[in-house]
Amino acid sequence: MVKKVIAAVVLISLLTVAIVQAMDKKAEPGNPASQETTKTEGLQIGAKAPDFELKTLTGETVKLSTLKGKKVMLNFWATWCPPCKAEMPEMEKFSKQVGKDVVILAVNIDPQLDVKGFVNKNGITFPVLLDTEDKVNGMYQIISIPTTYFIDSNGIIQNKFTGAMQLAVMKQFTESLK
Structure with missing residues (x-):
């Protein structure tokens, strides 16, 4: 036995x-x-970035297509996500260093939670968009968070990064945009 x-x-x-x-x-x-x-995961590099319109925490409306001519770092995140929390201070530092030709947009995918409290607690000053209907998350085929798309001034996805980013990576990817 x-x-x-x-x-x-x-x-x-x-x-x-x-x-x-x-x-x-x-x-x-x-x-x-x-x-x-x-x-097969998410949108492909070289694809046109899907246009969307979302409200910020302050109630302003941001439409991606109105940012044509600017470089966009489009980040998908959630308040409960440890890697998202880890990269937020780096994103805040980066937002202070970029010029007027770069826009950072952080799309929150859990707006039912206390996003405003999280933003205030962490001193985030770049635009935080609320995907209340989970549409943009679906359009960008987000499988894991954080996921960040780097979109050139013509609205084309040039890079994608999944996971918590360091400041150097943010700089590298935005500097390579047209």
Whole structure:
């Protein structure tokens, strides 16, 4: 009986190791299977950024198409998201350094929570847009947050970053925009 239990534990352990290794191999950067997965997630680089109109926390309306001629860093985030919270101070620093040709827009996907309290507590001064009907989140095919699109002055998506960004990455991607 004990031998059967030990054999079952060993068998399950080996099976678990095999599954984990197979998943790790699939997620390797050089593996074409993992590249195919990232190709189908979200909007593609080179695509026209879908136009939208959302209200800010202060009640102003922002329409993406009216920003043509400017570079746009379009960030999707939520108040409960740890990586989103981690990148907000970096985004605030960046907002103080950019010129008038760069616009930072932070689209909040959980407006039913205390977004205004979060913004005030963290001293955020760049525009925070509220996606109350979850339409823009869907248009941009957001799968994980934070996700940031870098849109050039012609309204074309030039880069996409998923995860918490550092200040240097924000600078690099916006400087490469036309």
